[in-house]
Amino acid sequence: MLLLLLDSNILGRMVRPEIEENRPVVSALIRLGDMGFRILVPEIIDYELRRKLLHLAFHPRQPRRWAKVALDHLEGLGAAGYVALTTDTLRLAAELWADSRAQGQSRDHEDGLDVDVILAAQARQNGAYIVTSNEKHFQGMAPIFDWRPYQP
């Protein structure tokens, strides 16, 4: 059984299936789930997405109802499959970060490197693949799964 870890650029679309431009990726991942693939929410990506949805859903002056609905979808997906961070995850991530720096990779997205290496560490620890639209960020760190052939 293949385990798929969703990056924020994919999970962010999954929790808004009402948006027309998100439907190709949502449909593809529903299809993959129907085929028996495990669709998993990594804790670091849950954090990255949840904090911004919470900010909008409970904004004191202009709360967005759509953000509350998106949070409900995030809860559902997380309850179905959540990959928690562990001490070992962060230690492996530290190795990946140092190795990436030593090889001079990923300099063009330094600000995102921390999240990328933590997600890559979660994938490596669980024998999982990352589903992302930023494939090059994970080059040499973790395997990528291409969802595009599964679009309707």
Next chain:
Amino acid sequence: MLKPSAAYTDDTERRLAELTSPEAMRRQREALARLRASMTTPATEEETLEWREFMKDLETKRPTFR
């Protein structure tokens, strides 16, 4: 060079068993069914525009923990 990471994967079998249990698969089917149902209700143009801004922000401002 990357150090051997075998020590960091000892727990994999236990985690895999949890993630692939029949109960976990049932919850996944339910969550995906809810997404499928939501696809039939299109978002408004205003929500779509807000969503694009949200995703742009999400993809360009990752936390660095520094």
